[in-house]
């Protein structure tokens with residue numbers, strides 16, 4: 001799921017305003033054979049490119065979640081697997097979630113996921129969220145306690161920023177973009193990927209680690225001031241040393257805000 005900066009939403013991107021918190025009460029869509037095949041193709045593509053490129057926490061989570069290879073999974077089943085590890089749960093949404101609602105979901109350890117899949121012609125990248133992005137990109141790290149601690153804190157700070165109508169409302173989506181969506185991490189001196197926007201796109205996986213991208217050490221002050229473009233491959237990426245660093249820097253930054 002993406003958060004957004006004002007003005008970047010297209011008319012044809014649905015805004016999700018209503019969702020059911022109990023994922024088990026949500027009817028499962030009747031997916032077509034083409035849609036199941038799209039899932040299978042996307043998953044097979046990622047399974048090929050991710051070893052040696054995704055960070056170890058993500059790969060461990062991917063193994064734990066064990067997505068079905070030949071059909072679209074039920075959100076309820078995936079939610080149950082996450083809940084058994086970290087207590088986080090999925091909620092089903094129609095599309096992009098407004099930031100205020102998104103932060104409230106994270107703060108209560110819920111992650112919004114769509115239940116529709118992209119068109120076959122959008123296999124490489126789709127700027128609008130679909131369930132392959134939401135599940136493949138985000139779910140594996142929702143099984144990691146360290147990452148989830150950061151994510152919950154991130155949601156709490158977002159909720160507070162909206163309560164106070166604080167300028168951090170604009171800064172937090174940028175931090176989210178350059179970490180949760182497009183973050184890199186150092187692992188044994190190598191760059192590895194933890195950002196969901198990269199990990200759910202085969203093109204972006206290869207591009208992100210190539211010498212065509214600028215990789216800068218993570219600095220939360222820089223990142224919070226850095227705007228972003230959701231329509232193109234990401235040229236500028238920020239690299240954390242560890243999830244500890246991410247959580248600690250974020251906590252220090254947030255403590256100074258309010």
Ligand SMILES: [Fe+2]
Nearest residue numbers: 001002181196
């Ligand atoms: Fe996302």
